[in-house]
Amino acid sequence: MTDFVRFPDSFIWGTATSAYQIEGAWQEDGKGPSIWDTFAHTPGNIQDRSTGDTAADFYHRWPEDVALMRSLGLQAFRFSISWPRVLPEGTGRVNPAGLDFYDRLVDGLLAAGIQPVVTLFHWDLPQALQDKGGWPSRETADAFGEYAAVAARRLGDRVPAWITLNEPWVAAFAGHYTGDHAPGWRDAKAALQAAHTQLIAHGQAVQALRSLCSNHPKIGIALTLSSVQPASQSEDDLAAAGRYDLILTRLFLDPLFHGRYPAELQAGFPGLFPDVRPGDLDAASAPLDFLGINYYSRDVIRHNPDIPWIQAEPVQPEGSPYSQMWEIYPPGIYEVLARVWRDYHPASIWITENGVPVPDGVDADGRVRDFRRTAYLLDHLVQVRRAMDEGVPVEAYLVWSLLDNFEWAYGYKMRFGLVYVDFETQQRIIKDSGHWFARVIRDHGFAAVKEQI
Ligand code: FCB
Numbered sequence: 253m254t255d256f257v258r259f260p261d262s263f264i265w266g267t268a269t270s271a272y273q274i275e276g277a278w279q280e281d282g283k284g285p286s287i288w289d290t291f292a293h294t295p296g297n298i299q300d301r302s303t304g305d306t307a308a309d310f311y312h313r314w315p316e317d318v319a320l321m322r323s324l325g326l327q328a329f330r331f332s333i334s335w336p337r338v339l340p341e342g343t344g345r346v347n348p349a350g351l352d353f354y355d356r357l358v359d360g361l362l363a364a365g366i367q368p369v370v371t372l373f374h375w376d377l378p379q380a381l382q383d384k385g386g387w388p389s390r391e392t393a394d395a396f397g398e399y400a401a402v403a404a405r406r407l408g409d410r411v412p413a414w415i416t417l418n419e420p421w422v423a424a425f426a427g428h429y430t431g432d433h434a435p436g437w438r439d440a441k442a443a444l445q446a447a448h449t450q451l452i453a454h455g456q457a458v459q460a461l462r463s464l465c466s467n468h469p470k471i472g473i474a475l476t477l478s479s480v481q482p483a484s485q486s487e488d489d490l491a492a493a494g495r496y497d498l499i500l501t502r503l504f505l506d507p508l509f510h511g512r513y514p515a516e517l518q519a520g521f522p523g524l525f526p527d528v529r530p531g532d533l534d535a536a537s538a539p540l541d542f543l544g545i546n547y548y549s550r551d552v553i554r555h556n557p558d559i560p561w562i563q564a565e566p567v568q569p570e571g572s573p574y575s576q577m578w579e580i581y582p583p584g585i586y587e588v589l590a591r592v593w594r595d596y597h598p599a600s601i602w603i604t605e606n607g608v609p610v611p612d613g614v615d616a617d618g619r620v621r622d623f624r625r626t627a628y629l630l631d632h633l634v635q636v637r638r639a640m641d642e643g644v645p646v647e648a649y650l651v652w653s654l655l656d657n658f659e660w661a662y663g664y665k666m667r668f669g670l671v672y673v674d675f676e677t678q679q680r681i682i683k684d685s686g687h688w689f690a691r692v693i694r695d696h697g698f699a700a701v702k703e704q705i
Pocket of ligand 1: 270273418419422476546605652659660668
C-alpha cells in the first residue's frame with residue numbers, strides 16, 4: 253500500500269507569476285518605466301546581462317498561456333499588475349490601454365474557469381515615484397493607495413482575491429540594503445523606512461479594496477518566510493538567528509497581526525528605527541482574509557561581526573541537498589506554517605509561492621524531464637499536509653512558477669516553470685512536473701512515492 257496524500261476538495265491549486273518577470277512589452281501601449289526597467293538596463297546589475305524587455309512575452313501571448321493553464325486544470329492564477337503600465341507616472345494620469353490589458357486577462361481567466369489572484373505590487377515601482385524618493389518616502393504609500401483604488405474600480409467586480417504587496421522584506425532589503433535588486437541602494441536606514449512605508453501602503457490598499465470592490469474579495473499580503481535556525485547553539489549564533497528572524501519575520505508579522513513593532517527592534521537598532529506616526533500601524537493591522545506565504549528554503553544563521561548592522565549571515569549547512577539558488581529543506585515549510593499559526597493565528601493561509609530552479613533542457617523526444625522539481629514539490633506538499641493535519645488552515649498552494657521567466661538579478665539562467673520557455677522562439681513545453689501537478693489537481697492529491705512521479 254502506498255500512502256495517498258489527499259487534500260480537501262475545496263483546496264485551491266494554482267501557479268504564481270509577476271508582471272516584470274513574464275510580460276515583456278516594457279514600453280508598449282503607454283506603459284511608463286519601472287525601477288526594474290532602469291535597474292536591468294544598467295550594466296552590471298543582471299548576471300547574464302539580460303533584461304525583462306521581452307521576458308516570456310506574456311503581454312502578447314496570454315491567450316495561449318491561459319489555454320495552457322486550462323489544459324493543466326489550474327484553479328487559480330496569480331499575476332501582478334504592473335503599476336507603471338496603469339499609472340505611467342505612478343500617480344495621476346491613468347493609461348487606459350494598460351488597464352484594458354488586465355481587464356481582458358481577468359475576463360479570459362474567468363472564462364477558462366481560473367480564479368485570478370491579483371498582486372498589486374511585485375517590485376516594479378514606477379520610476380517616476382523612485383525619482384521622488386521611492387519607498388523610503390511616505391508619499392509613496394499615498395500613491396499606492398491611489399493606484400489600488402484605480403485597480404479596484406476597474407476590476408473589483410470580478411477579481412476574487414487580491415494580494416497587496418509581494419515580499420516587502422525583499423523590496424526593502426534587497427532593494428535598499430544589499431543593493432542586489434532595484435533601486436540598488438545600500439543604506440540600512442532607508443531599508444527600514446522602505447519596510448515601514450510599505451506597511452502603510454498595504455493598509456491604504458486594504459482600505460481601498462474593501463471599500464471599492466463590489467464582490468467582497470479575499471484580501472491578503474504575500475511574505476517570504478523561512479525557517480530561521482542558528483548555525484550552532486553558541487550564544488552568539490542564537491542571538492544572530494534571533495536578529496535575522498526579527499528583520500525577516502517579526503518586522504512584518506508583528507505590525508500586520510499585532511499592530512506594533514517588536515520591542516527588540518527599537519532596542520536593538522535604535523538609530524535605524526523608522527519614522528512611525530500615529531495611525532500608521534492601525535492601518536497596517538486591518539484584518540486580512542488570508543496570509544500569503546512564499547516559502548523556498550531555510551536560513552541557517554551564524555554570528556558575523558563583519559556584516560554591517562545585522563552582524564548575522566546565512567551559511568550553507570554541509571550534507572544538505574541544494575538547488576541552483578538555495579538549500580532544499582522541505583520540513584521548513586511545515587516549521588514556518590506551525591510557527592505562524594502559533595504566533596499570529598491568521599484567518600487562513602495560502603502558500604502563494606513555492607518552487608525550485610532546475611537547469612532544465614529539452615530531451616531528444618521533446619520532453620522536459622525535471623524530476624528534481626517534481627520531487628521538490630511533492631516533498632513540500634507532504635509537509636503542508638502535515639501542518640494541515642495539525643490544524644493549520646492552509647487553503648491554497650500556488651507553484652512558483654507557471655513559466656520559466658526573468659529571475660531578477662540572475663536573469664534567465666534560473667528556470668522555475670512548470671512550463672519550459674524557449675526564449676529564442678517563445679515556444680512553450682509542459683515539463684514533466686507540469687503534467688504531474690495537473691494529475692495532483694485532478695486527483696486532489698498524490699501517491700507519496702518518488703518512483704511514481
Ligand atoms: C520570490 C519572488 C518571485 C521569484 C521567486 C523565485 O522571492 O517573489 O518573484 O523570483 O522568489
